[in-house]
Amino acid sequence: MSSPINISAPGKVSYSSLSVSPSATFHSPPASQGQSFMASNLAHRAAPKHLKPFNTEDIKILLLENVNQTGQDILKGQGYQVEFQKASLPEDQLIEKIRDVHVIGIRSKTKLTAKVLAEAKNLLVVGCFCIGTNQVDLDYAAKHGIAVFNSPFANSRSVAELVIAEIITLARQLGDRSNEMHRGTWNKVSNKCWEIRGKTLGIVGYGHIGSQLSVLAEAMGMVVIYYDVVTLMAIGSARQVPSLDDLLQQADFVTLHVPETPETKNMISAKQFEKMKSGAYLINASRGTVVDIPALIKASRAGKIAGAALDVFPNEPAGNGDYFNAELNTWGDDLRSLSNLILTPHIGGSTEEAQRAIGVEVADALVRYINQGITLGSVNLPEVNMRSLTLDEPNHARIIYIHRNVPGVLRKVNEILADHNVDKQISDSKGDIAYLMADVSAVKPEDIKDIRDNLDALSSRVLTRILY
Numbered sequence: 148m149s150s151p152i153n154i155s156a157p158g159k160v161s162y163s164s165l166s167v168s169p170s171a172t173f174h175s176p177p178a179s180q181g182q183s184f185m186a187s188n189l190a191h192r193a194a195p196k197h198l199k200p201f202n203t204e205d206i207k208i209l210l211l212e213n214v215n216q217t218g219q220d221i222l223k224g225q226g227y228q229v230e231f232q233k234a235s236l237p238e239d240q241l242i243e244k245i246r247d248v249h250v251i252g253i254r255s256k257t258k259l260t261a262k263v264l265a266e267a268k269n270l271l272v273v274g275c276f277c278i279g280t281n282q283v284d285l286d287y288a289a290k291h292g293i294a295v296f297n298s299p300f301a302n303s304r305s306v307a308e309l310v311i312a313e314i315i316t317l318a319r320q321l322g323d324r325s326n327e328m329h330r331g332t333w334n335k336v337s338n339k340c341w342e343i344r345g346k347t348l349g350i351v352g353y354g355h356i357g358s359q360l361s362v363l364a365e366a367m368g369m370v371v372i373y374y375d376v377v378t379l380m381a382i383g384s385a386r387q388v389p390s391l392d393d394l395l396q397q398a399d400f401v402t403l404h405v406p407e408t409p410e411t412k413n414m415i416s417a418k419q420f421e422k423m424k425s426g427a428y429l430i431n432a433s434r435g436t437v438v439d440i441p442a443l444i445k446a447s448r449a450g451k452i453a454g455a456a457l458d459v460f461p462n463e464p465a466g467n468g469d470y471f472n473a474e475l476n477t478w479g480d481d482l483r484s485l486s487n488l489i490l491t492p493h494i495g496g497s498t499e500e501a502q503r504a505i506g507v508e509v510a511d512a513l514v515r516y517i518n519q520g521i522t523l524g525s526v527n528l529p530e531v532n533m534r535s536l537t538l539d540e541p542n543h544a545r546i547i548y549i550h551r552n553v554p555g556v557l558r559k560v561n562e563i564l565a566d567h568n569v570d571k572q573i574s575d576s577k578g579d580i581a582y583l584m585a586d587v588s589a590v591k592p593e594d595i596k597d598i599r600d601n602l603d604a605l606s607s608r609v610l611t612r613i614l615y
C-alpha cells in the first residue's frame with residue numbers, strides 16, 4: 148500500500164521545557180511558522196528545507212481518551228485536521244472512525260487489534276500517549292507499515308509517588324477511617340496500624356517505575372527487595388532476589404510493575420497469595436490482568452492479606468461515569484465489600500506533569516514521523532534518524548521504503564534509484580520488517596511517480612512514502 152499523501156514540513160530541532168525525556172525535545176515548528184522560519188534561515192547554508200507539497204491540512208488525526216492539550220496544540224499547530232474525543236470508542240465505532248484517519252492517538256483503553264487495524268487503510272502511525280503498548284497489536288502494525296510510538300517514562304514518577312501514598316494509606320488503614328468519618332463514625336484505633344519504617348517492600352518488575360519507587364521507598368526507611376526476569380543493577384541498598392517466591396516470602400508490601408504479557412497474566416493468584424507473609428499488602432498499578440481478582444478476594448476474606456490497592460482492572464470503562472459495576476467485572480460487588488482496599492480508576496500516570504510531558508513527547512514523535520519519516524522512539528519499527536533536507540537541496544526527495552526483511556532488497560531499491568544521486572541512505576531492520584530512508588538529488592517531479600511505482604512493484608514492499 149502506498150501512502151495517499153506525500154507528507155512534508157519544515158524540520159527543526161528545538162528544546163521544550165515541558166518534557167522530561169531527552170527524546171521528547173526534537174520537533175518541527177508549526178506550519179504557521181513556516182514562512183518566517185524559512186525567511187530567517189534563508190541566509191544559512193544548512194537551513195532545513197520546507198518540503199513540498201506542504202499538505203499538512205490533508206493529515207487527519209483522531210485523538211481519543213482525553214489526550215493532553217499540549218499534544219493537541221502541537222498537532223494543530225502543524226495545520227493537521229485534529230478530531231478530539233474524551234473517551235475511547237467501542238470496536239464498531241472505532242472501526243468506522245479509523246477508516247478515515249492517517250494518525251490515531253490513544254491511551255491505555257483503546258484496543259487497536261488486528262481486526263481494527265485491518266480497516267485502517269490510510270493509517271500511517273499510532274501515538275500511545277502512555278507507557279503501555281499492550282493495547283496495540285504491534286506485530287500486525289509493523290507488518291502493515293504502521294509505526295507506533297509511546298512515551299516510555301514520562302509518567303513513571305507519578306506512578307511511583309502514587310504507590311508511596313498507597314503504602315502509607317494501607318499501613319494506617321486510612322481509606323477505611325476516612326470512609327467511616329464520611330459516614331459520621333469516629334473510630335480511633337491503632338490495632339494493626341503500622342509505620343512503614345523498617346518494613347520490606349517487594350518490587351516485582353524493576354524497570355522505570357520499579358527503580359524510581361525503590362529510591363523513594365528507601366528514603367522513607369523501607370528495606371527494598373526486587374524480582375525481575377532480567378538481572379538489574381540495584382539502586383541504593385536495594386537487593387535483587389532470585390525468584391518471585393523469594394520476594395513473596397520476605398515482603399511486607401508487594402507492588403507490581405511488570406508489563407501485560409502472557410507470562411504476567413495472573414502472576415499473582417491463589418498460590419502466590421499462599422506464599423505471601425500473613426498480614427502483607429498487595430499493590431497493583433501495572434495492568435489488571437496481572438492479579439487474579441477472585442483469588443485476591445479470597446485471600447483478603449481469609450485475613451491472609453491485610454489490604455490491597457488496585458489502580459488497574461481486567462475490564463475498565465471506556466470513559467468516566469458510573470460504569471465500574473458488576474456488569475463490567477462479575478466480582479465487582481465482592482471486591483467493593485472488602486476492608487482496607489483502595490480502588491482507583493487507573494490514575495497512576497494521571498498528573499498534570501506527566502500528561503503534559505507525554506502530550507509533548509508523543510506529538511513531537513508523530514510530527515517527526517509524518518513530516519520527515521524519522522522513527523526515533525518507535526516501539527515496533529527499527530529506529531532510523533536522518534538529518535533534514537536543507538534549502539541548498541532544492542531538487543531532493545526523501546524516499547521511505549518499509550519492506551520485508553528479505554535478501555536482495557537493497558540491490559533492487561538501488562537499481563531503481565540508480566539514475567539519481569543518493570546523498571544519504573540508512574536502512575535498519577527489526578525482526579521481519581526493515582526501514583529504508585534515502586535522500587536523492589536531481590529528482591524532477593515526473594521522476595517521483597516512476598520511483599514510487601517501481602518501489603511499489605517490488606515483492607518486498609510494505610509501504611512507500613516519498614517526501615519532496
Ligand SMILES: NC(=O)C1=CN([C@@H]2O[C@H](COP(=O)(O)OP(=O)(O)OC[C@H]3O[C@@H](n4cnc5c(N)ncnc54)[C@H](O)[C@@H]3O)[C@@H](O)[C@H]2O)C=CC1
Binds near residue numbers: 299376410497
Ligand atoms: N497505572 C498506571 O497509570 C500506569 C501503569 N503502567 C504499567 O506499568 C508497567 C511497568 O512500567 P515501566 O516500569 O515503565 O516498565 P519497564 O519496561 O521500564 O519495566 C518493566 C520491568 O518488568 C520486568 N518484567 C517483564 N516481565 C516480567 C516478568 N514476567 N517477571 C518479572 N519481571 C518482569 C522487565 O524486565 C522490566 O524490568 C507498564 O508496562 C504499564 O503496563 C505504566 C504507567 C502508568
Ligand SMILES: O=C(O)CCC(=O)C(=O)O
Binds near residue numbers: 254278
Ligand atoms: O494514563 C493513561 O491513560 C494510561 C497510563 C498507563 O497505564 C500507561 O502509561 O501505560
